[in-house]
Amino acid sequence: MRKKIIGYFISLFFVCVLVSCGDNGVDPGYCGDGIVGQGEECDDGNNEDGDGCSADCMLEQELQCPDDMVLVEADAELGVSRPFCVDIYEASRSDATETEMGTDTSMAVSQPGVIPWHVNPMTADAFDQFKAACEAADKRICEKSEWYSVCAGPQRTSYVWGDSFDRMICNCVDTFCEEYCRDHPEIQDCDTGSNCGYTYNSFHVVPTGRFQDCVSASGAYDVCGNVWEIVPSSDDGRGYEVRGGAYNCAGAEQRLQCTYNAGWTALYAGFRCCKDPQ
Numbered sequence: 540m541r542k543k544i545i546g547y548f549i550s551l552f553f554v555c556v557l558v559s560c561g562d563n564g565v566d567p568g569y570c571g572d573g574i575v576g577q578g579e580e581c582d583d584g585n586n587e588d589g590d591g592c593s594a595d596c597m598l599e600q601e602l603q604c605p606d607d608m609v610l611v612e613a614d615a616e617l618g619v620s621r622p623f624c625v626d627i628y629e630a631s632r633s634d635a636t637e638t639e640m641g642t643d644t645s646m647a648v649s650q651p652g653v654i655p656w657h658v659n660p661m662t663a664d665a666f667d668q669f670k671a672a673c674e675a676a677d678k679r680i681c682e683k684s685e686w687y688s689v690c691a692g693p694q695r696t697s698y699v700w701g702d703s704f705d706r707m708i709c710n711c712v713d714t715f716c717e718e719y720c721r722d723h724p725e726i727q728d729c730d731t732g733s734n735c736g737y738t739y740n741s742f743h744v745v746p747t748g749r750f751q752d753c754v755s756a757s758g759a760y761d762v763c764g765n766v767w768e769i770v771p772s773s774d775d776g777r778g779y780e781v782r783g784g785a786y787n788c789a790g791a792e793q794r795l796q797c798t799y800n801a802g803w804t805a806l807y808a809g810f811r812c813c814k815d816p817q
């Protein structure tokens with residue numbers, strides 16, 4: 540009898556190990572597994588205090604970002620296990636102006652009203668330079684999951700502003716067609732259809748933050764449009780993906796989508812820096 544009881548407990552133990560004894564067999568996870576589970580405000584994969592997510596998986600108060608960045612919440616579904624700071628503006632050079640990109644490549648700056656840092660074509664060397672420029676600013680180039688979580692936001696929208704395409708919200712190939720036609724009254728029946736920017740050669744890069752409604756829920760400008768944004772990626776043989784579309788892109792309705800990755804190198808590629816909050 541006693542043997543039987545011991546045997547029963549031993550087998551119960553193994554059944555418990557096999558199914559984890561969670562509710563309905565669902566693994567409840569634990570604090571430190573890198574997944575934000577029930578009762579957890581964050582989970583950065585460790586059980587240490589002082590890094591923004593406490594040892595018991597609660598957000599540590601007063602997460603701070605530098606003035607040129609905004610705070611973005613963790614999003615476990617997208618693999619973003621802790622809050623992060625993202626640059627408010629596309630990266631630019633310190634000596635950039637409203638009309639010139641500047642020449643100082645020593646570090647990336649997040650500032651409004653200047654031509655963003657961009658290259659054409661995109662190269663492996665440029666990728667290294669973008670990463671180094673963020674690091675020189677005590678930041679890092681935004682991860683793909685971070686960039687996407689900024690673009691799509693908690694609502695998982697197709698574009699940074701929502702789900703339906705609108706050529707006037709962010710700077711794309713077709714944004715300036717009407718303006719061009721207004722300035723050229725000799726043009727009859729102004730064409731504002733898809734790729735009209737090519738008809739009038741009216742597309743152009745604009746200073747950072749110029750489009751006030753082209754802003755993420757978290758407060759980052761030009762995530763879609765203006766210049767493409769390079770994000771590191773192991774899913775692409777080049778080691779990076781090209782996101783957000785650009786001011787000169789044909790097919791802006793498709794290419795400005797948060798999920799779109801440009802597979803070619805002849806493009807106006809820029810970047811954006813991120814950083815762990817303090």
Ligand SMILES: [Ca+2]
Nearest residue numbers: 569574576582
């Ligand atoms: Ca967890």
Ligand SMILES: [Ca+2]
Nearest residue numbers: 587590592593
């Ligand atoms: Ca922690």
Ligand SMILES: [Ca+2]
Nearest residue numbers: 761762764766
């Ligand atoms: Ca952009």
